[in-house]
Amino acid sequence: MSLALVDCESFYASCERIFRPDLKHVPIVVLSNNDGCVIARSTEAKQMGIGMGVPWFKVKDAFLAQGGKVFSSNFTFYGDMSNRVMNILEGFVPKVEVYSIDEAFLELDSLEENYNIYGFGCHIRGLVKQWTGVPVRIGIAPTKTLTKIALNEVKRLNIPTKVHQITSTKEIREALANTPVNDVWGVGRRLSEHLNRAKIFNALQLADTDPRHIKHKFSVVLERTVRELRGQRCLDIENNLTAKKQIVVSRSFGARVADLKTLRPIVSNFAVRAAEKLRHEKQKCSQVSVFVRTSPFSDHKPQHTGYKTIELATPTNDTRDILIAAKKALLPIFRSGYDYAKAGILLSRFTSETSKQYSLFKDPNEPKENSKFMEYIDQLNAYETQVYFASQNTKRWSPMKQNMTSPKYTTCWYELPVAN
Amino acid sequence: MDFYITKEEIVKSLSATLGVVEKRQTLPILSNVLISVDEASVKLKATDLESEIETLSTITNFKSGGQTTAPAKKLSELCRLLPDLSEIHVFLDGENLKIETSSGKYSLATLPSADFPIFDIEEDKNKTSIQAPSLKELINKTSFAMGNQDWRHYLNGLYLVIDDTKITGVATDAHRLAIANQMVNEGSEETISGIIPRKSINEIAKIINDKNENISLEIGSSSISIESGETKFSSKLIEGKFPDYEQVIPSGESSELTINKKNLSESLSRVSVLSSEKYRGVRMRITDNNLNISANNPEKEQAEEQIDCAYEGEIIDIAFNVNYLQEILSSIDSENVIIHFFGSDKSCLITSPDSENYKYVVMPLLI
Secondary structure, eight states: OOEEEEEETTHHHHHHHHTOGGGTTSOEEEEOGGGOBEEEEOHHHHHTTOOTTOBHHHHHHHHHHTTOEEEEOOHHHHHHHHHHHHHHHHHHOSEEEEEETTEEEEEOGGGTTTSOHHHHHHHHHHHHHHHHOOOEEEEEESSHHHHHHHHHHHHHTTOTTSEEEOOSHHHHHHHHHTSBGGGSTTOOHHHHHHHHHTTOOBHHHHHTSOHHHHHHHSOHHHHHHHHHHTTOOOSOOOOTTOOOSEEEEEEEEEEEEOOHHHHHHHHHHHHHHHHHHHHHTTEEEEEEEEEEEEOTTOTTSOOOEEEEEEEEEEEEOOHHHHHHHHHHHHHHHOOTTOOEEEEEEEEEEEEETTOEEOOSSOOTTOOOOOHHHHHHHHHHTSSSOOOOOTTSOOSSOOSSOOOOBOOOTTTOGGGOOOOO | OEEEEEHHHHHHHHHHHHTTSOSSOSSGGGGEEEEEEOSSEEEEEEEOSSEEEEEEEEOSEEEEOEEEEEEHHHHHHHHHHSOTTOEEEEEEETTEEEEEOSSOEEEEEOBOGGGSOOOOOOSOOEEEEEEHHHHHHHHHHHGGGSOSSOSSGGGSEEEEEEEEEEEEEEEEOSSEEEEEEEEEEEEEEEEEEEEEEHHHHHHHHHHOOSSOOEEEEEEOSSEEEEEETTEEEEEEOOOSOOOOGGGGSOOSSOEEEEEEHHHHHHHHHHHHTTSOTTTOEEEEEEETTEEEEEEEOTTOOEEEEEEEOEEESSOEEEEEEHHHHHHHHHHOOSSEEEEEEOOTTSOEEEEETTEEEEEEEEOOEEO
């Protein structure tokens, strides 16, 4: 009974190296939207003491002076590389749960009969590296929670193969004893403070606590964690068909936006993107919400936060309906005289694309619901936006300040890497 | 204020007011009940600013009159827990309301009666009356179909129309619609109508007893009042235009299914166990005198049953939210029900072979 957790090492930084072999061994950091904070670091950057989430301006000079290379985030590229990695995993393992952009759980139960699981892990790691250029680490253990522990052990023990398996009770207990309780999957800072007060400081102490006591004192969620640490599988590999409950597209702006004429096309761009995601999920939404807010860090300026939800009588995933609703929501919440720093759109109350409860009354604003039309638009815009809606900003203008973005090497014809 | 009253008398009145008292009130005084005492009776009044209830109870001994307000829930709970047939001595002592029985003393905080909100009731209302069982049936047959927190606020209530001596109740949440007709005692010259809020309909249903007594009904342009025995209830009406419900009642040529209500309901209950939790969809396929009911869910579990029925019409394959069907079946009293189908993506009409006083329209589900 084995599960594996595959984790892409310093994923964003590793992606930036794929088409830039000259950056091998060069410290790399990737910045958040608007180039505000450090959100990813290569091993070399970590060794330089660059912390996660530190404001870029604080470390910029020292980092660049030591030869570091900085990138604005390029999520189109990272997303595409992530898909490539996940596709490889899905080609070898029947059940894969894509947990995040750089992590996936694999169910290896059915492979145990014919394969040496540790060898299989090493083989997969080699293939992912060879086929995509992305280095991964793999933790193998009987439960999801223990795979996280196994993964931490790769780092702690500095295992050269970057694959670690913990199976026997001795191996598991040793790994648990070396894991602080706040490093256990699902135990946050506040919960670990409570556990510390109960004299539980490491994962082994947590695993040795009576699960019924944990359920009584804390929660059934933590009881599940305890049982998982003891090797009882409580959390199965989930298929990735679990429907989302909401979709949010929001951005902080690089420059403040004070007029509706500028803000509306930005919100329209968010609405278009959110609608694309909704169709990709094969869902329809009945609620469209828009929010705008000024920067809480601009103390001296007037502050305003606006939020408005529009209910749709009939669920839709047609961009045109969502654009109409977004406009309806934005107009009453926008106030002139404020410097808005962030806006976003939230789609919620989802229903399946293929199911529909018919209504007795016709809504005068009946959704347009032309799925073929939207399908064509999605195909045309699959890799590069070619068709815009009238209320969008058609110029290649981004609300974000991103001055150091790498090319979209794998998703844009015009930005393909050139071999000289 | 100083009077004596029996436990049973005050508990009955307090219970009636509790439904109106706001649980999460905006003004503290809205969780209080206004107590007004005169020589013969004590009047209790509660409001949530949208509706108001007033009850009258007989007192056993009067010492002095007056008004105050006290927390409704605590007062009701306390009186309910007193020994049966207790005589309760109620009096004001400064800012506290004292409750005394032969075995105990209790003191409750009060708020000034002058702060109790006055509920505006329009004077010029159309008056009629209706037998209690008729009004009760009208509400029972329709209220389940009212909208609940729907953004179309006019759906969150029961639409009442009085035309001459006919009173019609209509409720819909846009997916199903329920209509019931009854008679009022005195005809009205002009057509009167109004949408009564969901919460008020639930309160009215509680007030009406099963005795064959007259209920006075007054409907104005913005409020409704009903009076049953010693209880008077008033509510604001929902502003807005109720949808043209007559237009959505299907008519014309239909396929007609006649089926035993109990068999259908039990079969739906069993099959729906394996329906999708989100849509609660059940599929009905009807061929020659055979109804096939099936359901499945995302976990790929399936259920299927066959029931004998009488069917005239073309083969139909249609799906419904099972909850909508079950609620309608529960409100029909007859042994059999008739379902008229007009197409698999069109509404169907459900009626009883025994009564033309009520009918139901349900929209199908695409699954």
